[in-house]
Amino acid sequence: MAKQSIFGRISTLIKANVNALIDSAEDPQKMLDQLVRDYTNSIADAEAAIAETIGNLRLLERDHQEDVQAAAEWGNKALAASRKADELRGAGNTADADKFDSLAKIALQRQISEENEAKAIAPTIAQQNEVVDKLKDGLNGMKVKLDQLKSKRAELLARSKTAEAQNKVADAVKSIDVLDPTSELGRFEDKVRRQEALAQGKQELAASSLDQQFNQLEDMGELTEVEARLAALKAGGSAGALGS
Incomplete structure (x- = not known):
């Protein structure tokens, strides 16, 4: 049996x-x-x-x-x-x-x-x-x-x-997708771009301030020349350019 x-x-x-x-x-x-x-x-x-x-x-x-x-x-x-x-x-x-x-x-x-x-x-x-x-x-x-x-x-x-390995690779690739604005890499890239823009702004601002200083020097030179000519007039000279 x-x-x-x-x-x-x-x-x-x-x-x-x-x-x-x-x-x-x-x-x-x-x-x-x-x-x-x-x-x-x-x-x-x-x-x-x-x-x-x-x-x-x-x-x-x-x-x-x-x-x-x-x-x-x-x-x-x-x-x-x-x-x-x-x-x-x-x-x-x-x-x-x-x-x-x-x-x-x-x-x-x-x-x-x-x-x-x-x-x-x-x-x-x-x-x-x-x-x-x-x-x-x-x-x-x-x-x-x-x-x-x-x-x-x-x-x-x-x-x-x-299949498990493929899923892990797919998840890893998705996590570093540079085209994904919500990814960490996308946010870091945006931060870098803002820092670069700020630096560029500061450089332009510094250049503008330097030009203004040179302009002030030129204005001061013109005033000095005016004073010199006025002194020459008072001394009996002409109003023409000095040394003419």
């Missing part, structure tokens, strides 16, 4: 559609991990059941072989007894000849008994051989499925890590 249950589990697991299970799972990775555990445990159970079945089969085969050998031995004993009886009867010893014929009959009866036991066990041996072959095929199929599950799990994990 236990072997039949194991065989049923093997058939069910072999027929399972891995891709369909993955598509319907909320968390494919957890589902695959559980499937790997289930398959591994089922394979261990199947191997134990198959080993037990093979052991019982070998016992049956050994018993069958012993029955066949025993039947052959009893047949040889019957032949030997029959020949001895013929030999004694030919020598005129009828009493001993009958005795060996009786022994031959007993041996033949034992031979028939052993042959019947061998025949009776033969169908069971054939059936058990079929069961063992099916269990072995099922076990091999489960091992193939287990390899597929492990490959799917590795593929899924690799895809998950790749």
Whole structure:
């Protein structure tokens, strides 16, 4: 009964559609991990059941072989007894000849008994051989499925890590997007531009103040010349340019 249950589990697991299970799972990775555990445990159970079945089969085969050998031995004993009886009867010893014929009959009866036991066990041996072959095929199929599950799990994990890395890169690129006015880099660039504008304003203001100072010097030079000419007039000179 236990072997039949194991065989049923093997058939069910072999027929399972891995891709369909993955598509319907909320968390494919957890589902695959559980499937790997289930398959591994089922394979261990199947191997134990198959080993037990093979052991019982070998016992049956050994018993069958012993029955066949025993039947052959009893047949040889019957032949030997029959020949001895013929030999004694030919020598005129009828009493001993009958005795060996009786022994031959007993041996033949034992031979028939052993042959019947061998025949009776033969169908069971054939059936058990079929069961063992099916269990072995099922076990091999489960091992193939287990390899597929492990490959799917590795593929899924690799895809998950790749997607995670891509998302991190995308987030990083977005955070330093120079075209994004709300980003830190955009605000820093705006601050720098305001500082540059302020410096430019201060430079222009300083230049304007310097020009004004030079203009004041020119005005003072003109006043000095006027005073000089006025002094020359008072001294009796003309109002023309000095030194003319």
